[in-house]
Amino acid sequence: MRPFEYARPETEAEAIEFLNDHGGQTAVLAGGTDLLNLLKADVVTTQRVVDIKHVPSFHEVVPEQGGVKIGALVTLEELHDHPLLAEYRSLLDVIDGVRAIQIQSSGTLAGDLCHHPNCWYYRNGYGLLALEKGESLVTSGDNRYHAVFGNQGPAKFVSASRFAPGLIAWGAKVRVIGPQPTEAEWVPLEYFFITPRTNQQGTTILKPGQMISHVWLPDPGVTRSATYEVLQLEGLDWPLAAAAACLQIEGGTVRQARLVMGHVAPVPWIASDAARWLVGQSVNEETAGMAADMAVSRATPLSQNEYKVQLARTAVKRAILKAAGLLTMEGA
Amino acid sequence: MSHDVPTRTGPDQHSPGFHRRDFLKGSGAAVAATAMATAGDDARAQVAPKKISTSAPQKIKLNVNGQERELTVEPRVTLMDALRNDLNLTACKDVCDRAVCGACTVHIDGKPVLACTRLAIEFTGQKIVTAEALMTPTKTDAVIDAFVKHDGMQCGFCTPGFVMAVRGFCNSHPNATVDDCRKGLGGNICRCGTYDSVLKAAYEVAQTKKGGA
CATH class of the missing domain: 3.30.465.10 (Uridine Diphospho-n-acetylenolpyruvylglucosamine Reductase; domain 3)
Structure with a gap:
């Protein structure tokens, strides 16, 4: 790692003040697991780390x-x-x-x-x-x-x-x-x-x-949520694809739905068409699968990652079922 | 250096006469005394950590295994490097250096953390415990006994990190199931593949609620 200064602010205003020195060539240090790796690899360079934990x-x-x-x-x-x-x-x-x-x-x-x-x-x-x-x-x-x-x-x-x-x-x-x-x-x-x-x-x-x-x-109210991550390893790993669902279900019918996929795009990817379609449906294997089909229908895989489309589809389907309390067995 | 913790170079055992090390220790103390006498501001500055430290070597105090240790390190020095290179506490192993293998696990205020991706200077005023503290001449931690009983190691390189992770996990997850142990300990990698034995050891300690350091 290249040398840097270490700052330890005690208020929000002080943290911002310390971050703005050196023309903003500074970095926020929290848990350190990402920043230190980036600094070691010289992917990020900084004049100062600002340890905000105090x-x-x-x-x-x-x-x-x-x-x-x-x-x-x-x-x-x-x-x-x-x-x-x-x-x-x-x-x-x-x-x-x-x-x-x-x-x-x-x-x-x-x-x-x-x-x-x-x-x-x-x-x-x-x-x-x-x-x-x-x-x-x-x-x-x-x-x-x-x-x-x-x-x-x-x-x-x-x-x-x-x-x-x-x-x-x-x-x-x-x-x-x-x-x-x-x-x-x-x-x-x-x-x-x-x-x-x-x-x-x-x-x-x-x-x-x-x-x-x-x-x-x-406030959560009556909304129920779940995330389903497709992980390759049993140990510490990053998901290959993930999806989160927030559902408001009344009388067996979905009143509101939000579906968001992770690790499939440069930003978290909101599946608004699929969520809109799900409103008015009752959640079951079939409707969750159809919403999932819709969520991935416009995927544009690269030369080696077409498999991720299927993983994303599975993640969406299982996130919907899980949020509705219908995914009883992990990995089902 | 505490007498019951071996150093990498070993303690000075036969030291009749005058040694370079003694000279350096003595002269350092003399310089420190002069500084104390002439610069009250500096003395005060050491009580509360400075708000901004330059990139030059900084004098910091770390509480390691119950002892106050003073060392001089640049802010960029990781806790792992400070423990290994400055304090000779080499149970904190340098393996991946990228927060993925768990071999550098130590406890900060009772919680297991990866020392390779924390800075030494972050931890002034907090309690650091390394695997060395789990075994003293009078006391052996239950996790070590369980590792021995279940043969939880082969080459042994991942073992100190694993032991610290198991100790931390069992402190916060009494009565954990084997599956809980597997999930909680997924951040420690053993290239020999002794996971099964390590999990047996972890499960036993969690179930018997044997406390430790």
Whole structure:
């Protein structure tokens, strides 16, 4: 790793102030599992890391405005055990899939949302778009884990966030603070992620000197949710495809539905047609399968990842069934 | 260095006469004493961690295995490297260095974390426990006994990390099932493939609720 300064702010305003020094050539340090790897690989360079763990408000979980406000630094373990979050099944499903106690105790909610893509071209220094002489290395290379949606532009990687599909399905918002010390704005999470057109654009709307301070979720009410991740390994692994479903079912009929896929596109991929179709149906094997067909019908797989379309379809179907309480056996 | 924790180079056992190491220790103390006498601000600055540390080597205090240790490291030095290279606590193994294998697992305030992707400077004021602390001349942790009983190792390289992960897991998951153990311990990789024995050991400790460090 290259040398850097270490800053330890104690308030939100101080965190923003420290992030804005060095012309914003700074990085937020939370659980460290992603940032340190990026720094070691020299994929990210920084003049200073700002360790935000000593800002009390980033650790809170409190009721707010008909929902719950979760601090950026709340760890997976804390999320899993918090009484205010017990009804957000789609988030708990994700935590159950992170099969390492070390990541559960260090990994943070906002850290997951800001996790850089795991694309091996990106991680090996070819940039987010993995271009060489203007040609995409992904298109002609090993793209087995790359995008099957939203990949017609130069970006072919998949969004790494595991919580984003579930959070977006819930209608979550994120509070973005900075670059001015008192500046704060609530942004719907679905608008937080971007598909970059250049290597410099990044994967989120965050500009230098900005960070996520909190995530807000609406009260669960009668809505039921689930996430289904397709994992290759029994141990610690990233999903090949995932889907989250939020369903409001009354009298056996779906009244409201939100379906979001993960790890299939450069951003979390919202399946609005399928969700709209599901409204008015009763959930069963057949309707879940039809919604899943609809969700993946416009996939554009690359040369080596057509299998991911089927995995995404399965994830959508099982997420719907799971949210409706109909997926009794794991892996059924 | 504590007497019951062996160092990589070994303790000075036969040291009659004057040694370079003693000279360095002595002169360091003298310099420190001068600094204390002349620069009160610096002394105060050490009590509360500085808000901004430059990229140059920083003097930090870490509480490791119950002892206050002072070391001088750059902010970029990982906790793993500080433990291994500065404090000679080599049970924290350097294997993947990318937060995927679990061999560097240590406990921070009782929770298992991967020392390879944390900075040493982050942990001033927190309690760090390494695998060395699980076995003292008078006490052996139940996890170690269970590993021995179930033959939970072959080459042994992943073992200290695995032992710390099992200890952390059993502390927070009493009565865990074998399946719970498998899911919680998925972040530790053993290339010899001793998972079955390790899981048996973890299950036994979780079921018998044997406490430890």
